[in-house]
Amino acid sequence: MKRPNEQLANHLTRAGMSRGELARRIKSKAREWNEPNVSPNVTRIRFWMEGEKPRTPLPDIIADVFSDHFGYRVTTYDLGFGDGTRADAALVYDTSYTATVRAVAELGRADVDRRKLLAAAPFAAVAGVGPSRDWLMNTLDQEPTTGPRVRLEDVTAVKSMFETFQRMDIFQGGGSGRLVLAEYMSQHVYPLLRRTHTEEVRRALCEAAAEQTYLLGWMAYDSGQHGIAQRYLIQSLRLAEESKNAALGAHVLAGMADQATLLGDPQEGRRLAQAGRHGLSKATSPACLADLWCLEARALAKLGDATAASRAVAQSEKAYERVRPEEEQAWAEFIDPAYLHGEHAMTFRDLEDSSAAETHAVRSIEHAHAQKRARRGAMSQAALAVTHLQRHDLDSAHAAGLRTLTLAGQVKSTRAIEAVQDLRRRMQPFGKNRLVADFNERAHALVQAA
Incomplete structure (x- = not known):
């Protein structure tokens, strides 16, 4: 005999959702999961509340619906559906x-x-x-640990x-x-x-x-x-x-912050970067600290706070002055002038401060070229191209755009391709200019190949 699913019923009551509203949200979330055939109705939800277990991947989709509503992670276990999937x-x-x-x-x-x-x-x-x-x-x-590694x-x-x-x-x-x-x-x-x-x-x-x-x-x-x-x-x-290893944990939070900001939630990106900085209080990694300040600046720029973003960039540069590469952990190798100046260029690009953005982009490009780092070079060339567009200098933007295409074609990186596509969008206001048409044609070929 099936037992009523009280956990699901409690979450539905707390959410203040009707069964019909839950069904609509599940259908919408299923589309995000590329599961267009998932389309429950009120009767099906009643069956679940009476103890029937929904088929995979519905438990995970339902958990996502409640997670979005409450603002914290709700698992399939919380909803009375047992252990979740691997995902x-x-x-x-x-x-x-x-x-x-x-x-x-x-x-x-x-x-x-x-x-x-x-x-x-x-x-x-x-x-x-x-x-x-x-x-x-x-x-x-934690108490700091001592002794040989x-x-x-x-x-x-x-x-x-x-x-x-x-x-x-x-x-x-x-x-x-x-x-x-x-x-x-x-x-x-x-x-x-x-x-x-x-x-x-x-x-x-x-x-x-x-x-x-x-x-x-x-x-x-x-x-x-x-x-x-x-x-x-x-x-x-x-x-x-x-x-x-608190520094390593802070480094992971930096990655999470970067992802959150990229996916359109700069407030969460800023919070994650701040959590990482606070966690570094008992650890030493100037490189990680420079990165966290850098990513907080990126988030602040997306939020439109130019003063705070500029201050965060300055803090990032100050922290990097204390970096001694031989004293940093291996995972910090990429946190260097090519990376930091490239990220700062995008911060000022988003703030539409083309002068500061150009300065940082050029520095990043120089370092990336010396190291043969095509991905970073492509992203910084794209940022440089945008600074030229902001000044309505299409000739220079086109030249930087072609360099972006060359470098992006040398790596397997969706971010590099996205930088190309972003540049295409930013060129649209210039209409049918021959330089725009030339860049679009070349960019289309690269994107198709990728």
């Missing part, structure tokens, strides 16, 4: 280390298998609230692989090697987390796994797969907490 479980910042290891291992396997459900899982705007709060509170409560062969091997894949991402884009890294993590690293024997070894492995999991998330982010990226970042943050 849903990876959005939970679990207090249990065992559950975290299981969630990240299942996420890796799902990623390798390219399951439809994981690929279709959308970015959940509210999912970062709880993890950033819990990480920050636990980090501030554990140097075991398996940890060293994992870290060496991290450096290899990170450089692949920096120079070739996130679309290069991500699935190979996912396979390596699923087959080698995540199983290691289950086989540690001492607390010191466990922490060292958690740190190495957090670095790699973050990189998987960042590569997915750079490839435009934001739902997958978000899940990796949340689990990376949890592993970073286990490692007691």
Whole structure:
């Protein structure tokens, strides 16, 4: 005999939704999940409340509907539907280390298998609230650890692989090697987390796994797969907490902040960046601090606060003055003048301060060219082109746009392609000018090839 689903009924009552309204929201959310055939009615919802369990992926879709409504993550378990799918479980910042290891291992396997459900899982705007709060509170409560760093062969091997894949991402884009890294993590690293024997070894492995999991998330982010990226970042943050490496956790929050701002929620992006900065109070990483200030500036620019954004850029530059690369952790390698000036250029671009934007863009381009970093060069060339458009200098914008196309074609990066598409949109007010037509034709060919 079926038992009434009191948890679902309670959430519906608290939300103040009718069954018809819930059905409409589920249908709308299903379209975001690329599940157009999902179309429940009031009768079907009554059956669920009477104890019938909806078919996959409906439990996850319903959880997303309530999460959006309440502003915090509601899981399938909260709704009385039992454990969620792999996609849903990876959005939970679990207090249990065992559950975290299981969630990240299942996420890796799902990623390798390219399951439809994981690929279709959308970015959940509210999912970062709880993890950033819990990480920050636990980090501030930690006592600094002392003693020599554990140097075991398996940890060293994992870290060496991290450096290899990170450089692949920096120079070739996130679309290069991500699935190979996912396979390596699923087959080698995540199983290691289950086989540690001492607390010191466990922490060292958690740190190495957090670095790699973050990189998987960042590569997915750079490839435009934001739902997958978000899940990796949340689990990376949890592993970073286990490692007691506060700087690494702050670094993960920087990635989450960047993603939130990019996807249209700069207020959340700013909050995540601030949480990361507060968590650095017991850790030393000027590079990470510079990055967090930089990303807060990006969010503030989107919010239209020019004064606060300019102040944050200045704080970022001040923090970077204290950076000693040899003292920073491996994951901070990309936080350098090419990256920071490129991000500052986009901050001032968004503020329509073309002079400041041009200054930073040119500096970024110079550093990126010297390092042969095509992705960063493409994004900064695009920012430079926009500064010329803001001054109505179409000739210079066209020249910078062509350089953007050349560089974007050298990497597998959705962000580089998006920079090209953004430039196409910004050229539209110039009408049918021959330079606009030429750029559009070349850009179309690049986008189609990508």
